[in-house]
Amino acid sequence: MSTVEDFFAEHDDWPWHPPHPGRATFHYLILVTEGELFHDVDHVTRTVARGQWLWVRPGHVQCWHPPGTARGPFILFEPDVLTSEIARLLAPLTAHEAPAVLSPHPDDAAWLRQTALQLLDEHRALGRRPLDVHHALRRSLLESLLLRLANSPDLTPTGAAAGNTGRGDTYARFVDSLELHFRELHRAADYARLLGCSVRTLSRATRDATGRRVREVIDERRLLEARRLLGDADWDARAVAVHLGFGDPANFGRFFRSRTGLTPAAFAAREAKTGR
Template identity: 35%
Template structure:
């Protein structure tokens, strides 16, 4: 990661060459953002245990803390932007992370939308490789603002909120944010409702409308996702994973995980690492 700009532009071919074949075999959990525009070929790319078919015109965005698996990385080409969270200003982060569309992982673009994002990525590449006499501060600012424009445009392309859910969007987003902060220690819907200042009934209704599941299922789903991330990447034992997620013992965690994921934590770890 370039220390001056906190933004780095690379071709996928360069990433493959620098990393070596072994780098892309198992799951990865980067601490930085990875934004890729696929320019040729096709493959499957896995983000947080969901497989996405990618091809020319596909954009995928892996956020810090998410787990990705490259699959057949030699079967496609892409332009890739790597950037740290701090390369985005506070207002941009608030806008980007403040809607359900900001959690979208993959876009299949065509027409004017693809032209817009392609032009933005091309501008990033040209500015990143520029040898002009501009100061480092000016070039860094241009990179940040261009990247910001691309990310905001992608988020806007995510679609418009259904008008039937607008009345609940603020409630759900507050609930979502609270779950993100406290899922490892808080499991009670009523406690979340109290913390965000709404009735439990309102939170239940908003979550059902926005996410298509109960509020308790939403909490449990977030815990399972984090468990999968920890089990797929790193060396923590099942007992250590259980403890980090607020479980008193590994037996309770194993039962919780198996009921919702369909297999035991150890079986999941073996399965995901065998891919």
């Protein structure tokens, strides 16, 4: 754990060697207490204002912008630090589609800021108390902070989904299955079969949760992976097409262009040129 300002101080070679996009393998959690932070998450620039939190989950592609005025605690932790019970309670926060920028409820903001600062203090207190107590305190503070963040307005269910836990559970299980199988399964019927429900039930749950059709959610996940591979991993269009289950690279090209306005090659060239 550190602070945003310390992180940038340790990478003081700006602007001569700007970072390139990279896929996160840790959880990145930043509270902006002063100034404003700009950060790319999956090739979209996010603006994090004072009092907001940036959340980058493992698997997301991120890119740092040049240092600006942002200050605040910077929490970095591995995926397996959370117990299974805490992970279950934090599902809205750790879901792949959860917002990258969180705006806590005003009643929670001061508490969250204080807890983050206590966590930073405990991290810097190595040697002050027995090691097992030190680790237990850090875990407890982190879990408390995340549980409170999970109830941010950005993540609170609204509308029909809030009043129907059954449909909400169906959609949550669909998202989990999609993350595992989006490369080879591309139809609503495929996921309904996996979940043991009807296509109609899955469609209603997805519509309640997102306002979109099942196929749209599937296609958006495939498109996100295509953007990541073309922009970060330097795969060519043919390799991405095969990886995402397109039988014909030309079909992948049409799929990608219809949703981004660019061919896969043009997108890759743009990302390589901008370094982001």
